[in-house]
Amino acid sequence: MENQQWVTEALAKVQEKMTVVNKRNLGKIPYSATDGAYDDLSESFVAWWTNGFFAGSLWQMYQYANEEAYRENAEKIEELLDNALEEYMGLHHDVGFMWLHTAVADYRITGNQRSRERGLHAASLLLSRFNLAGRFLSAWNCNVPGWAIIDSLMNIPILYWATKELKDPRFKQVAMAHADTLDRYLIREDGSAGHIASFDPESGEFLEMVTGQGFSPDSAWTRGQSWGIYGFALSARHTGEKRYLDTAKKLANYFIGNVAQTGYVSLIDFRAPLGTTKLDTSATACAACGLLEIADQLTGMEAEYYRQAAEKMIQALLAEHCDWDPTTDGILQHSSHSYHQEKETEIHLVYGDYFLIEGLLRLIKKDCHLW
Numbered sequence: 001m002e003n004q005q006w007v008t009e010a011l012a013k014v015q016e017k018m019t020v021v022n023k024r025n026l027g028k029i030p031y032s033a034t035d036g037a038y039d040d041l042s043e044s045f046v047a048w049w050t051n052g053f054f055a056g057s058l059w060q061m062y063q064y065a066n067e068e069a070y071r072e073n074a075e076k077i078e079e080l081l082d083n084a085l086e087e088y089m090g091l092h093h094d095v096g097f098m099w100l101h102t103a104v105a106d107y108r109i110t111g112n113q114r115s116r117e118r119g120l121h122a123a124s125l126l127l128s129r130f131n132l133a134g135r136f137l138s139a140w141n142c143n144v145p146g147w148a149i150i151d152s153l154m155n156i157p158i159l160y161w162a163t164k165e166l167k168d169p170r171f172k173q174v175a176m177a178h179a180d181t182l183d184r185y186l187i188r189e190d191g192s193a194g195h196i197a198s199f200d201p202e203s204g205e206f207l208e209m210v211t212g213q214g215f216s217p218d219s220a221w222t223r224g225q226s227w228g229i230y231g232f233a234l235s236a237r238h239t240g241e242k243r244y245l246d247t248a249k250k251l252a253n254y255f256i257g258n259v260a261q262t263g264y265v266s267l268i269d270f271r272a273p274l275g276t277t278k279l280d281t282s283a284t285a286c287a288a289c290g291l292l293e294i295a296d297q298l299t300g301m302e303a304e305y306y307r308q309a310a311e312k313m314i315q316a317l318l319a320e321h322c323d324w325d326p327t328t329d330g331i332l333q334h335s336s337h338s339y340h341q342e343k344e345t346e347i348h349l350v351y352g353d354y355f356l357i358e359g360l361l362r363l364i365k366k367d368c369h370l371w
């Protein structure tokens with residue numbers, strides 16, 4: 001692979017940094033690094049949706065570099081998350097994010113049976129959120145049971161996994177019904193994606209689009225766009241259904257066309273008011289992984305198109321947005337939680353690192369499939 005060298009050089013820097021970051025943060029569940037130091041959500045917010053990502057990075061690096069310390073801390077985080085399963089309150093559609101990269105990863109890599117049980121428990125919680133009338137998985141726990149969101153496409157792979165594990169089609173049936181509903185209501189003709197679709201939870205009737213973490217109901221929040229790209233590509237991978245790959249490509253083409261105008265690093269929202277300069281590098285990293293997943297399902301020039309776009313995006317992140325100082329925590333800078341929360345824009349976010357690491361490993365086919 002002609003491009004391998006810049007990727008392996010970047011991975012050497014990731015390994016150097018992650019080795020010390022891991023040692024410094026044993027037993028913590030980080031969300032964000034402020035002034036170069038990770039916070040720890042293991043006690044203060046154990047049900048937070050991002051609590052699997054640091055462990056996911058550790059499992060990816062364990063597979064790549066075979067350092068036992070990565071595995072040991074990932075296992076510790078998985079155990080800490082048992083408190084979230086026990087408490088139950090606070091858990092919602094994001095259980096896929098939380099347990100795919102902890103318990104399911106552990107089970108896939110080590111065969112640990114307790115981890116398999118944790119993964120199946122999480123999958124059952126997600127299954128229980130299905131609204132039969134509207135054929136969607138209900139998002140969050142904010143007294144709006146009729147909301148369905150684009151992010152959840154990245155959670156449904158735990159349902160595909162459960163169907164394979166239990167040889168029980170119910171999980172996959174629900175995942176596909178949900179993906180089809182989101183395709184119908186959230187994906188626009190031009191290839192952009194909305195964030196939240198609101199349905200009447202009794203009748204299942206579509207009501208309206210709602211503003212989420214993007215600028216407005218009809219804008220194009222970039223991380224939502226990347227969840228859609230990668231999420232539909234993963235549904236295509238797990239089901240073999242071409243319609244999901246077609247939707248992933250449509251979303252990807254919109255993303256590529258827009259990100260090319262800002263040096264291959266995405267703004268927070270592709271339809272933000274003119275003059276907006278705030279970035280979300282986590283969206284760029286996640287979309288790059290989605291483009292590589294699409295490329296894996298295609299051949300020839302078409303595959304090369306998506307792969308080259310992903311390379312440009314990852315190279316742009318490496319060029320200007322990474323902190324390689326081993327004395328600070330967190331690698332990818334300038335990620336944004338949401339457009340309207342000024343304090344949480346252009347900061348470090350743990351999932352940005354995860355997708356950067358997965359993207360680099362994917363480029364040299366050394367990633368482990370955690371989705």
Ligand code: GLY
Nearest residue numbers: 049151213223337
């Ligand atoms: N809830 C997922 C996100 O912030 O992208």
